[in-house]
Amino acid sequence: MIEARNLTYMYRSPGVAPVTALDRLNFEIRRGQSVGIMGPTGSGKSTLIQNLNGLLRPTGGSLTVDGIRIETASKKQMSVLRSRVGIVFQFPEQQLFEATVFADVAFGPRNLRLAAAEVEKRVARALEAVGLPGEQFARRSPLALSGGQKRRVAIAGVLAMQPQLLILDEPTAGLDPGGRRRFLQMVRALRQEQPGLTILMVTHRAEELAGWVDRVLVLHEGRLLMAGSEHEVFTRTDELTAIGLQPPVSAVVFNRLRQFGWELNSEALQPEEAAKLIAGCWHKRMEEKAKCCGT
Amino acid sequence: MLRDLTVGMYLPGNSRLHSLHPGAKIIATAILMLAVFLVTSMSGCLVLAAVLFGLWGLAGLSPRLLVQGFRPLLWVLLLVLPLQLFFTPGPPLAVWGPLAISSTGVEGSLWLLYRLAALVAISSLLTLTTSPVALADGLEQLLAPLAKVRFPAHEMAMVISIALRFIPLLGEEADIIGKAQKSRGAALDSGNLGQRSKAAVAFLVPMILASFRRADELALAMESRCYRGGAGRTRLRRTRIGAAEILAVLGAAAVALIAGGRW
Numbered sequence: 001m002i003e004a005r006n007l008t009y010m011y012r013s014p015g016v017a018p019v020t021a022l023d024r025l026n027f028e029i030r031r032g033q034s035v036g037i038m039g040p041t042g043s044g045k046s047t048l049i050q051n052l053n054g055l056l057r058p059t060g061g062s063l064t065v066d067g068i069r070i071e072t073a074s075k076k077q078m079s080v081l082r083s084r085v086g087i088v089f090q091f092p093e094q095q096l097f098e099a100t101v102f103a104d105v106a107f108g109p110r111n112l113r114l115a116a117a118e119v120e121k122r123v124a125r126a127l128e129a130v131g132l133p134g135e136q137f138a139r140r141s142p143l144a145l146s147g148g149q150k151r152r153v154a155i156a157g158v159l160a161m162q163p164q165l166l167i168l169d170e171p172t173a174g175l176d177p178g179g180r181r182r183f184l185q186m187v188r189a190l191r192q193e194q195p196g197l198t199i200l201m202v203t204h205r206a207e208e209l210a211g212w213v214d215r216v217l218v219l220h221e222g223r224l225l226m227a228g229s230e231h232e233v234f235t236r237t238d239e240l241t242a243i244g245l246q247p248p249v250s251a252v253v254f255n256r257l258r259q260f261g262w263e264l265n266s267e268a269l270q271p272e273e274a275a276k277l278i279a280g281c282w283h284k285r286m287e288e289k290a291k292c293c294g295t
Numbered sequence: 296m297l298r299d300l301t302v303g304m305y306l307p308g309n310s311r312l313h314s315l316h317p318g319a320k321i322i323a324t325a326i327l328m329l330a331v332f333l334v335t336s337m338s339g340c341l342v343l344a345a346v347l348f349g350l351w352g353l354a355g356l357s358p359r360l361l362v363q364g365f366r367p368l369l370w371v372l373l374l375v376l377p378l379q380l381f382f383t384p385g386p387p388l389a390v391w392g393p394l395a396i397s398s399t400g401v402e403g404s405l406w407l408l409y410r411l412a413a414l415v416a417i418s419s420l421l422t423l424t425t426s427p428v429a430l431a432d433g434l435e436q437l438l439a440p441l442a443k444v445r446f447p448a449h450e451m452a453m454v455i456s457i458a459l460r461f462i463p464l465l466g467e468e469a470d471i472i473g474k475a476q477k478s479r480g481a482a483l484d485s486g487n488l489g490q491r492s493k494a495a496v497a498f499l500v501p502m503i504l505a506s507f508r509r510a511d512e513l514a515l516a517m518e519s520r521c522y523r524g525g526a527g528r529t530r531l532r533r534t535r536i537g538a539a540e541i542l543a544v545l546g547a548a549a550v551a552l553i554a555g556g557r558w
Contacts, residue, residue, distance in 0.1 A: 055474050075485060087478045095475040097500035107497065111480030143504075157479060 001066060001165060001198045002029040002052065008060030009047050021047040023222040024061060029215070031164075034191055034199040036209035036230070039219030040244040045202045046090075048219070049167050052200075053085035054078050066164055083112055086163030090170050092154035093147060101127070101145075101153050102138040108161040119160075126160035127153075129193070130186060148179040152186075159190075166190075168201040172208060180208070188212050206234055206248045210269035218245070231267045250274035257281075304419075304463070305426050311539070312354040312424040317433025319540035323547035324421045330547075331413045333555030340409060342554040347416050354424050364419045368411055379404045422459070431456030450524060457513070465506060472501045 009022040021044045029035050039045050050056040051063055054070050063070045066084050068077050089095070098104035105126055109119045127134045130152040137145075142153050151171070158166070168187070172180040191199060191212065203209060209216060209230060216233040218226040220243045226233045234240070237247040237255050248269045254277075258264055262281055268274035307313075312320070327343075334340055351361060385399030422430070431452045438448035476497045477483050482490040483498060 050474065053478055055477065079480070079485075082478060082480055085478075087475075089471060089475045089478070092475065094505060095472055095479075095501050097497050097504075107481070108479040111482070161479065 001031040001033070002027075003064045004028070004061070005063075006061030007048075007051065007058055007063050009044075009051055009056060010059045011047075021222050022051070022058075025224045027217060027224060027227055029198060029200070031198055032196050033214045034201070034212060036213040036216045037200060037202045037219065038204065038206065038209070038216060038240075038245055039225075040204075042221075043219040044222040045219055046169060049087060049169055049200070049202065052165070052167060053087055054081050083161055084164045085167065086158040086161050086165070087167045088155050088158050088169060088171055090173060091151075092158075092171075093150035095154055095157075096142040096150060099141060100138065101132070101140055101142050102134070104142050104153060105156045105160050108157055112161060122160045122162065123156075126156040129159055129190060130156045131182070132156065148175055148182075151175070151183075164196070165198045165200065168199070170202055170204070172203065172205070184208060184212075204245065206240070206246060206251075206269075210234065210248050210250075218243075230269060234269055235267055253278075304423060306356065306360075306423050307426070308355050308424065310353060310355045310424065312350065312420070315424075315543055316536055316540045317425050317429040318436045319433075319536065319543050320421055320425055321430070321433050321437060323543045324417055326544070326547040326551050327417045328414060330551035330554050331410050331417070333551055336556055339554040339556055343413060343550065346550050346554075347413065347420070350420055351416070354420065356420075356423055360423070361416060361419070364415050365412060368415060371411065372408065375407065376404055379407055427456050427459040430459065447524075449528070461506075461509070464509065465502070468505050468509075469498075469502060472505070473498060476501075 004025050004027050007022055007025040008020070011019045011021055023044075025048070037045055037048070047056065051058055051070060052065055054073055058071050065081060068081050070081075073081060096104050098107060102123055105123045106119050109122050114122070123138070124134045127137060132149060132152055137149075137153075142150060145153065155168075155171070171187075172183050175183060187199065187201070190197065201209065201213070211230075213230055216226070216228065216230050217224060218233060218240070225243065226236065226239070234248050234251045235255070237252050240247040250268050250271055250273070253274065254264055254268060257278070262285075264277060264281055266277060268277050327346075330343060334343055351358070380396055380400045381394050383397055383400035383403050385397030387395040388398050388401065389396045425433070434455060435449055435452035438446065438451060442448045473483055476494065479497075481494040481497045483494045486494070
């Protein structure tokens with residue numbers, strides 16, 4: 001689905017030295033995979049995303065998305081690419097502009113010149129997917145909804161284009177914990193309903209990725225610092241902390257417990273799992289203690 | 296788009312032009328702009344151009360920046376030049392069907408080109424070497440005498456400095472919204488007129504909303520930090536008028552007179 005070879009992007013602006021935002025990235029993402037991208041502010045996450053649908057073109061190396069070479073893509077290929085790669089930008093609620101929720105969600109599909117019936121079908125499905133049933137919301141003004149609902153309308157607007165690759169750029173920023181949870185449930189549901197959909201999610205919170213992504217990429221100062229399964233990446237807690245990220249609390253606790261001599265053989269990134277493993281280990285320790293002291 | 300504008304951009308530096316009193320710089324800029332319209336001869340043009348290049352160098356700015364500043368002008372020229380070329384009465388140079396290019400038309404077009412370019416260069420010179428804060432300060436000091444006749448000098452200066460500050464901010468906003476809508480297939484830079492105007496709505500509505508929101512937030516932030524207008528406010532940086540400032544203003548006046556052929 002995505003193949004980056006020495007992908008490099010430099011920002012050039014007048015009178016200022018060029019800034020290397022992406023520095024020779026190499027990675028591959030297969031169709032249907034869910035991938036989390038983490039990195040501190042300024043690490044190049046947003047630049048990477050914008051390269052993926054050709055809003056920015058690589059200044060070095062090569063990038064292929066869904067068979068299209070971004071560096072050399074023609075205008076026609078570019079519009080095909082845009083219809084296959086859906087990006088939900090940060091604070092997407094700010095891009096809403098139509099008079100009704102329906103019209104706003106239909107904006108993308110209409111730009112694809114789909115028949116009216118097909119547009120209607122897609123809008124209904126997209127609104128359903130984000131948990132805003134059409135009969136209740138379609139006729140309302142998107143600007144009159146709550147912040148969380150606006151965001152879901154914006155996401156529906158991208159989903160309605162039925163992209164092959166869905167990119168979410170810090171989709172939970174500014175949501176309250178409940179809103180965040182609902183959002184993550186929505187993404188998981190989406191993943192189950194559309195197994196062929198490749199999902200890329202940028203976030204600062206490791207916990208939001210734990211338990212459902214296939215891979216995690218960590219960017220730091222434009223370079224790919226880590227790439228691997230969530231277990232491989234999130235257990236490197238000290239390194240993550242050093243570059244200003246927050247590893248999952250469970251992983252940190254596990255690492256500390258090991259330092260105290262606890263024998264924890266497997267990893268846990270979510271609190272429920274972690275609690276079970278810690279409880280099990282604690283029982284074992286108590287039993288051993290009871291045995292050796294011969295009570 | 297808005298991001299590539301040189302006018303309104305500020306580049307920090309240590310040149311003599313950077314450290315000049317902003318009020319003096321504004322006056323000198325105004326005089327030089329006046330000079331652009333006083334110039335009527337080729338030699339005057341050359342004098343003014345030489346002075347501008349000299350100042351550009353003195354400010355330590357790269358020539359590339361100047362070229363970049365001219366780029367948005369192209370659109371204006373594309374619109375105005377044909378009118379100027381074809382609709383100025385005078386002895387015809389070339390006739391092409393109903394259209395005729397007159398020598399006065401060509402002359403007028405060249406003057407138009409020169410004046411626009413010079414004005415862009417002069418105003419960029421001011422904003423590139425003067426931070427928005429300094430600019431507003433200078434303006435306020437220049438307008439201060441008018442406060443006696445109840446002219447809101449401070450408020451005026453504040454409005455202008457906020458407007459200048461908003462240019463790059465709105466530029467960023469435009470960038471983000473433009474990209475978001477393009478990702479949804481909006482024909483912002485392709486397609487026919489109908490598609491483009493529809494895309495323009497998709498771009499402008501969020502932009503206007505964003506500006507209102509920003510203005511609202513800024514007003515709230517200012518009020519919550521006890522902003523009550525100019526009365527009793529002091530400045531962090533006090534600037535003084537010295538020999539360099541007097542020289543700058545007199546120099547600008549001299550350039551205007553020489554280039555304008557009035558001396």
